[in-house]
Amino acid sequence: MKKITVVGSISMDLVTSTKKIPEAGETIVGQSFSMVPGGKGANQAVAISRLSTEKTSVTMLGAVGDDTFGKELILNLKNNQIFCDNVGTIPQITGIAQITIYDNDNRIIIIPGANSAITTETWTQEWETIKESELVVLQNEIPHEVNLQIAKFCKANTIKVLYNPAPARKTDTEMLDFVDYITPNEHEYKDLFPDLSLEDGLKKYPNKLIVTLGIKGVALHDGTQFQVIPAIPAKAIDTTGAGDTFNGAFAVAISKKLEIKEAIKFAVIASHLSVQKFGAQGGMPTLKEIKGHENYEKKWNLE
Numbered sequence: 001m002k003k004i005t006v007v008g009s010i011s012m013d014l015v016t017s018t019k020k021i022p023e024a025g026e027t028i029v030g031q032s033f034s035m036v037p038g039g040k041g042a043n044q045a046v047a048i049s050r051l052s053t054e055k056t057s058v059t060m061l062g063a064v065g066d067d068t069f070g071k072e073l074i075l076n077l078k079n080n081q082i083f084c085d086n087v088g089t090i091p092q093i094t095g096i097a098q099i100t101i102y103d104n105d106n107r108i109i110i111i112p113g114a115n116s117a118i119t120t121e122t123w124t125q126e127w128e129t130i131k132e133s134e135l136v137v138l139q140n141e142i143p144h145e146v147n148l149q150i151a152k153f154c155k156a157n158t159i160k161v162l163y164n165p166a167p168a169r170k171t172d173t174e175m176l177d178f179v180d181y182i183t184p185n186e187h188e189y190k191d192l193f194p195d196l197s198l199e200d201g202l203k204k205y206p207n208k209l210i211v212t213l214g215i216k217g218v219a220l221h222d223g224t225q226f227q228v229i230p231a232i233p234a235k236a237i238d239t240t241g242a243g244d245t246f247n248g249a250f251a252v253a254i255s256k257k258l259e260i261k262e263a264i265k266f267a268v269i270a271s272h273l274s275v276q277k278f279g280a281q282g283g284m285p286t287l288k289e290i291k292g293h294e295n296y297e298k299k300w301n302l303e
Ligand SMILES: Nc1ncnc2c1ncn2[C@@H]1O[C@H](COP(=O)(O)OP(=O)(O)OP(=O)(O)O)[C@@H](O)[C@H]1O
Pocket: 166, 185, 186, 212, 213, 214, 215, 216, 217, 218, 230, 231, 232, 233, 234, 236, 239, 240, 241, 242, 243, 244, 246, 267, 268, 271, 272, 275
């Protein structure tokens, strides 16, 4: 069976909320603390799995550290029906994101740990997995060299690549020739193409560059014209994971052979549903939930 493979980060989000930010040398008592599985790679794999009809049709490649977070995160992937036998455990710490919620805003410190130690040097089965994939999904929380190698391999083997250049890196443009879809948000777009207006950049990469604009929707050039596919307004509770949900849903729709604009519309419904629930993975909808939405189109036939 053809599958989607996600190669990317697997991290634990350590979320603290506080009414005060301590000064240097000060200790304060905060409001609450929780640990939630995260990492853009793992998040997108979960988004894909929730929308898949077959079990373990998504494979995760990446690495965790030899610690308790690593074990928990692998368990979380398995609980989400993600095939993760080839996720490596390496003598490192597992990646973490320390998130402080203060005054309705996030302050985030990321320690990439094992995510930044991923190397393809030891890969054998991993290349086979990629070779058997229909679509490979990449983000920017693992080393650029790894992404580039994978993208080149996929190009040589005519495997489609969806590349979500988040967070932005200076080297991102090196990926452009080797990927089929690239999905920056507005800010990442500006980092990618500082000298090009949105319309000009999209025109240069028709049906390939897809820019998510938050509540304003999603922009692309379809070869004929510039278009914005509107977002669906929602009573947003927590927009964390909107982008990951968008990418995961888009990947599923593309792998089911939906035309690009239809795939975007499907992903817009998914991300609209995701912002109405807490957490990145916590808010990711199932296929059933999307099918229950009034904007779902029967012709999509995503079974
Ligand atoms: N408040 C919202 N209401 C409805 N839909 C939203 C909202 N925010 C985001 N979306 C949907 O999610 C898509 C992706 O959002 P956005 O462009 O903010 O990505 P992002 O910056 O990668 O997200 P994040 O980093 O928060 O996960 C948007 O194109 C839109 O369709």
